[in-house]
Amino acid sequence: MNTTATQLQTIARLWPDLTEALGQPATVASFGLGLRGYLAALEQHDIAEAAALRALERSPDQLGTRPVPVNLRIMDTMRAVEAALHETATQIAAANQHDMRTSHPHRWHYTGQPRGAAWTALWLAARAEGVFWPGRALTEPQQRHLRHVATESLRRVETALDLAHGTRELAPEHACACGGRILISGGAGNQPVARCRQCGAWWTEGGVVAA
Template identity: 70%
Template sequence: MTTTATQLQTIARLWPALDDALGDRTQHAWPPPSLRGYLDALSRHDASEAAALRALERNPEQLGARPVPINLAIVDTMHKVEAALHETATQIAAANQLGAHTSHPHRWSFTGRPPGAAWTALWLSARASGVFWPGRALSEPQERHLGHVAAEALNRVESALDLADGCRELTSTHACACGGTIELRGGAGAAPRARCKGCGAYWTENGVIAA
């Protein structure tokens, strides 16, 4: 089985977890909230700026202040991944699908309601694996394009579910006391951690453990 096929099958396997996460309004963006809160304490906002931010949070006219019943980040991920998979499948079928075998179960339909993202991912996985269908095998350019789409889609899904390994450098707003850049790592089930690239100070969710 190719890497692309495996990635597409993983998307199909993880898709129900995205459905489950729709009702979770907790934001899974990087850096993780608990470590972000600790690092925010390093910022140089003065008391008046903090008070102004709190006032905005309490202002009912502030955009986004009202509770949202679903996790918009998950909705955005699902929409983008599903659209990319459907577009790719439609392009492949339009170019490669043959007119015969109209009742074949692997035939892509251009009419009616589009299939779900999980089914589409499995259909594309079959094309990447060379499973027989009423159409020609993928060309090398098609294989490369599908590989790119699959990798990007899986990255979005894993990031949304906090399954991906993340690494990010903070801006100067959250610089270390020495002035150095702080690098954050975490995700994929690992505890979040941060390190100053200047002095080597090391943080976990419990605070500074080395300096």
């Protein structure tokens, strides 16, 4: 099977998982949540602090904070991937789709309401595999562009769902007691580990392992 098509089909398969994760922001900071959950928990903590500061700046009749109903990291990922897929499909249709006035199930309606990300990913997968449609086959430059979009989109999705190993340096406000920056690594089912880049201390979900 075409690698690009496989990646796009995987995106479509994982999209419901992203949708589910969108409404489940982390509420506690714990390494046991996994790398994605731990970073999301830190994000939620920062959001809460920012909301509290904004509340102090408001007039009395505006006081009060509203909870963040979604996981912002997941939402940003979904928006970026959906936009990339939709734009790619629109470009391909505009350049390759035959000018037919009759409806056809394989046509891309690029002038109306955008399709969902999963549907768009599957439509692009069919184009990558050369499945018959009322349009010309993709050119080599189009195939290369689609391959890049598929690879980058899947990377984003897998990272958001903690399916890929990753490393990230935390912001200064989450520094070690010595003042050094903390590096978090984990994901893909591995236990997240934190390490101070200055003093060398490192932690797991069980606490400080070495200092």
